[in-house]
Amino acid sequence: MWVTDRVALVGSGRIGYGLTSPFDCNVYVIRGDRQNVLIDAGCGLSTDGIVGRIADAGIEPASIASIMLTHSHADHAAGAAGLSVRLEAEIVAPAKSAQALRQGDVQKSAFEKAQQAGGYPAELEYPKTTVARAISDGETIDIGGARLEAVLTRGHSYDHTVYILHELDGRRVLFGGDLLMADGRVLLQTTKDCRLDLYAEAVQDLATRGITGLMPGHGPVEPTEAALILARAAAQFATRIPPETLR
Numbered sequence: 001m002w003v004t005d006r007v008a009l010v011g012s013g014r015i016g017y018g019l020t021s022p023f024d025c026n027v028y029v030i031r032g033d034r035q036n037v038l039i040d041a042g043c044g045l046s047t048d049g050i051v052g053r054i055a056d057a058g059i060e061p062a063s064i065a066s067i068m069l070t071h072s073h074a075d076h077a078a079g080a081a082g083l084s085v086r087l088e089a090e091i092v093a094p095a096k097s098a099q100a101l102r103q104g105d106v107q108k109s110a111f112e113k114a115q116q117a118g119g120y121p122a123e124l125e126y127p128k129t130t131v132a133r134a135i136s137d138g139e140t141i142d143i144g145g146a147r148l149e150a151v152l153t154r155g156h157s158y159d160h161t162v163y164i165l166h167e168l169d170g171r172r173v174l175f176g177g178d179l180l181m182a183d184g185r186v187l188l189q190t191t192k193d194c195r196l197d198l199y200a201e202a203v204q205d206l207a208t209r210g211i212t213g214l215m216p217g218h219g220p221v222e223p224t225e226a227a228l229i230l231a232r233a234a235a236q237f238a239t240r241i242p243p244e245t246l247r
């Protein structure tokens with residue numbers, strides 16, 4: 001399902017478009033002139049569904065070079081191991097998330113707590129995952145015809161990272177993970193890796209970056225009106241009371 005000329009939605013769970021496993025985040029393909037990348041990987045229960053939707057979008061699954069993860073939470077990252085094998089793609093993640101994934105660490109990834117709270121079914125596992133390399137704040141990848149920039153946005157988790165697609169015509173499309181949804185909600189949790197003060201700083205910083213489109217980790221996409229959503233969230237954080245949280 002193409003949502004812009006370069007971005008297709010190929011996975012999405014119950015808080016979204018219901019395309020694949022209910023426990024999946026939104027999973028996107030970005031089409032570059034030189035390489036295609038996947039943003040986030042879902043929970044691992046719909047690997048076939050995601051690969052099928054990549055093909056349905058007219059993208060050769062084997063053309064995907066990298067799976068870029070926003071953070072280590074299971075709905076975004078537990079599916080990376082299976083997808084990397086199917087797509088023969090490398091996995092790239094922020095450093096602490098990479099460590100949690102390599103160890104299959106159910107505490108650092110907050111998986112154990114989320115599963116105990118009923119957030120994930122008993123059959124879902126958090127696998128040890130081969131991460132090819134860690135990505136740092138400010139790192140930019142030229143995918144051909146556009147650049148993808150990693151921005152560290154701590155707050156939702158200890159190294160939550162968003163990706164900004166810089167297009168030649170000036171559009172800047174934010175792949176926001178769990179940072180901010182298109183309806184203006186954020187995602188606060190009582191897990192150890194969530195920090196409200198850092199969350200506020202991250203949103204306020206992003207609001208200054210000329211973002212035009214928002215491809216959130218859950219819920220509807222917003223290809224054009226992201227600046228307003230970010231400005232409103234930043235203004236709300238400035239009052240010291242956070243925006244409403246997704247549940």
Ligand SMILES: [Zn+2]
Pocket residue numbers: 071073156157178
């Ligand atoms: Zn998360």
